[in-house]
Amino acid sequence: MDQRDKKPEVAGKPCILCCAITGSVPTKDNNPALPVTVAEQIESSHAAVEAGASIIHAHVRDDAGRPCSDPDRFALLQDGLRRHCPGVIVQFSTGGRSGAGQARGGMLPLRPDMASLAVGSNNFPTRVYENPPELIDWLAAEMRAYEIVPEVEAFDLSHILQAIARHKAGDLFGKLYVQFVMGVKNAMPVDRDVFDTYVRLFEARAPEGNWCAAGVGAGQLTVNEWAIAAGGHTRA
Template sequence: MADRQPVIITCALTGAIHTPSMSPYLPVTSDAIVAQAVEAATAGAAILHLHARDGATGRPDQGVEAFRRIVEPIAAQTDAVLNLTTGGSPYMTVEDRVKPAQMLAPQLASLNMGSMNMGLFPMLKRHPKIAGWEREHLENSRELIFRNTFKDIAYVLDACRANGTRFEFECYDTSHLYTLAYFVEAGAIEPPFFVQTVFGLLGGIGAHPDDISHMRRTALRLFGDDLVWSALGAGAHQMRVAATVAASGGHVRVGLEDSLWAGPGQLAASNAEQVEAAKVMLDGLGLRPATPAEAQHILSLTPIRVAA
């Protein structure tokens, strides 16, 4: 039997959307993030998408030292590709958001490709007892614009250029694909283009199969053979989107940043649990998880590690 096609599993460990009161399994402290990252890599995640948090409050923390506390021990214990967020939290400035990737020089960093409304407030219905900063975090999203202007995007590209860091381009709607195409045509980005299409977040494109097909067709038309397509589904859409995308030749992202769930009404006990579920899904499709070395080859990543 011919070797099964490798599919990159990205695991997004904690993010900046979900809050600690929503799940006891969401990693918040540096030690918890490191432990879950190592478990997810062992389970089969080739890429670890990293955010940091304040261990005392659970708030998103985009400080360089907060990232260093998680990046260095993860790099020492796994071969996974480390992908540092430049999205941070929508409430942060782009200068703050890019600083960890600028200073720590990872192989990969995320880059959001457009401004958007980001509605997190519907989660209040599912978590009515949330209080304090967590409630404010969700309530304030009724008027939240996640700013990612052309100037902001150029700033991130320029800030990380000297590091050799490449990007995972996060696209929440069709217009974001065209923004990426603009920067490609301007010569600001070299192929291949690792495009992470995001489905099911209020303010972005939906998670209907027609939405997925539309984004795939548009990305293929714009980037052709230079496209490396991946996708994630928010919340309950996670595994349905992953299965649809993997069956269509794409790569997948899972993790507690995107969904806290292992099934209807069942919280995932760890990020590794979702990676394991993705592996089962891939096996059923006749596919297999890519190794970190294969992910580096597919994405043409330079063999750099995190800066000291």
């Protein structure tokens, strides 16, 4: 990106790069390099950190390679990350593709540095991404109990406002951190005007917070560039 595209206050401000090493959707069939065993995930994280990543966003898989929420796998992964990538910020997914209900937060007693948190519901390509208010309350309370900073995954504009309101109400541990997610079919598309609106509203209403942005699928690099140029953080 051209340095002249950046806002003046952006130059020199560090950008936090988050690497989602595995995700919950792809399989070895899609890409044989996808790390699915804990050993593969640790080495993949090691490489990501050497390439500049500060946060590792982690999902675990069962022996068949399917997304799961097994706390034992998360424990092994966290141990490995602490040894191979000292200082990296470990972020566990509590997303709904890896389990249902409170099972999604079963690994939180491991006290990762961060964990993803939904604060609303929306549609996914073939189904509803269900995050009932009660489950959100429970996950947020667990994160407070274990002193875990949530990364709020905002799939729509109201999710950003809900995150700000929950943070103000003392619901969310630590500093507010919201990720704008674009490009999931049936949710918010990759849209420049919407992105600018997100940034403007967030910065006006949560000046002490931080935002990052992720484009899912084909829009990944586009959103990475928008986020970096606008002075935010980003996920790959």
